[in-house]
Amino acid sequence: MPDMHEMTRAETRRDVEARMRAVFRRWGYRETDAPVLMDYETLRTAGSTAEDVAYKLVDEGGRILVLRPEMTAPIVSMAARRRVEWQRPLRVCYFSRLFRRSESDREFFQAGAELLGGAGAVADAEMVGLCCEVLVASGIERYQVNLGHTGVLTDISSSLGLEHNRAEQLRTSLAQRDIVAVEGILSRLGPVDAQRAEVLLPYRGALAPDELDSLASAGVGDRVMDEIAALFDWVLQVAPAEDIGFDPSLVRQLDYYTGPVFEVYCPDTGDLLGGGGRYDGLMGRFGVEEPATGFAVDLHAVQSAAAMNGAAEPLEPLCLVLVPSESSHQGADLARKLRANGFRVILETAASPTEEAGIARARCRGADYLYLEDGQPREVSPVAGEVE
């Protein structure tokens, strides 16, 4: 059945969501949602870079609305308005359909969590740990976590004495992954400075905890170095060391991050599974000064990675109850009992069905058991050589 995968995509997604939901719940997170049609102003206030890629429309009052391109801005705006009722620290998670102007995936699914009012390395590490556990629960066996920190670029820029415009140009080029432009900026520095700034280039791979010194010599200040060390310490409590490294070149695409950030990749499928980080400035734009951190995972990427490991939840056995139409009453009764016992049941009628015809029909339906009028189960073996 070639299009079965397509047809049941929602089912496998719900399955992955259910496993994730259980993890979120165990970590004390409550599930929230936000309107699909959101106020354009909310996105503007958040200064979200997703603003450029949002679908915009106008309502009957002339207000501009957008199809929500991300969940953090609407959650933060709601939480700012209800800062009294929603006690802090606030732990919320979501499963959402998002929309962005794009030629390939204009509609996509995200799961994520936000921890509002949580400060320090403990909260940052909670995001990394929760994200990893959510991925493992979804059936992902191999993943790689790259940690980063927005202070690396800021500190290096200022220790190089880059003026504001140049520093901004460097940040944009790194965010756009335009290394040719980055090298152009570095080539205008003296050889010593250019050499130091090379930690920002993506060629070295992620650093282990004992290799962090190279950051300090590149110009990263004590405060950021301490934060990175503390984050590493905590993160190593929640995830295996060989999968985690510090990546000085990591720049997240959304630009409201203000501290530790991270991304998780799947080496098997070559996909970015998710990521997140600290965004302390964002609440302030909605009138409440408080620390905040969060992450999101791409459900489609998670589904493909999990499917490679054959991690789909096995379904309950399927039974075909096949009775003559004059006995439909008994058939319905039997089906009800079987369903109550957790089986999946299809009820059909046929004029005086024989066992042979019944088995053939059950096989067509993909059933594991056949029940005829006598109420006895008959096992249905798939025909040898038949490809599901």
Next chain:
Amino acid sequence: MLFRNEAASKDLVNIALPKGRLEFPSRQFLAEVGLAREDADWPDRALVQHDPILGVRYLLVRPSDVVTYVSEGAADVGIVGKDVIMEADLSVYEVLDLGFGECRLGVAAPSRVSADYPCPEDFYRSRGDMLRVATKYPNIAERHFSHLGLPVRAIPLRGSVELAPMVGLADVIVDLVSTGKTLETNEMVLLEEVARITARLIVNPVSMKVRPRITNLLGDIRSQKKSEGGGARA
């Protein structure tokens, strides 16, 4: 999916090469940096070639598709003109300016109508409410003119863009100019330059993070190019 996984497990590097004018210099570049053999014999019309000893697979694709192959991860690395990268706006690392395939991306118009205006902007504004731009690069064109605050209508064409202004389909074109011969033949002039174009080496963002072989290869290529001093420019 299986294809990609199989490749990753053998640590094979998939390289997307552009068919056409960049193909030969691209292969030369790969030979220079040890990612292809000097004496390699490239069979005609083969879309995929495999060098098991070097651990490299070459995918020969349309230039405009190279970025897609790389951003989707079907190829780890690709070689493509800057024009294609600018138009695609997809997520890839652009790591090296290879220096070859040099040309300009510019705005051009028929000389008989544009010659009377002192600067390009005056000409654009004289064309009515909406400047009509015929181009293979609608995204670049819209971005360029919106920087000037000009409302435009991009008319996407696949080729022979010069024809559009002659038959009244467009006011100007945005296209690649290398020698200027084509413009001259069609009695058109270059009004302004949008960007200087050369071939670039691009890399899939996740391959860059999870494949040490690729990161090391790129680091080596960078050092090699730096010590040569010329050739590719940063």
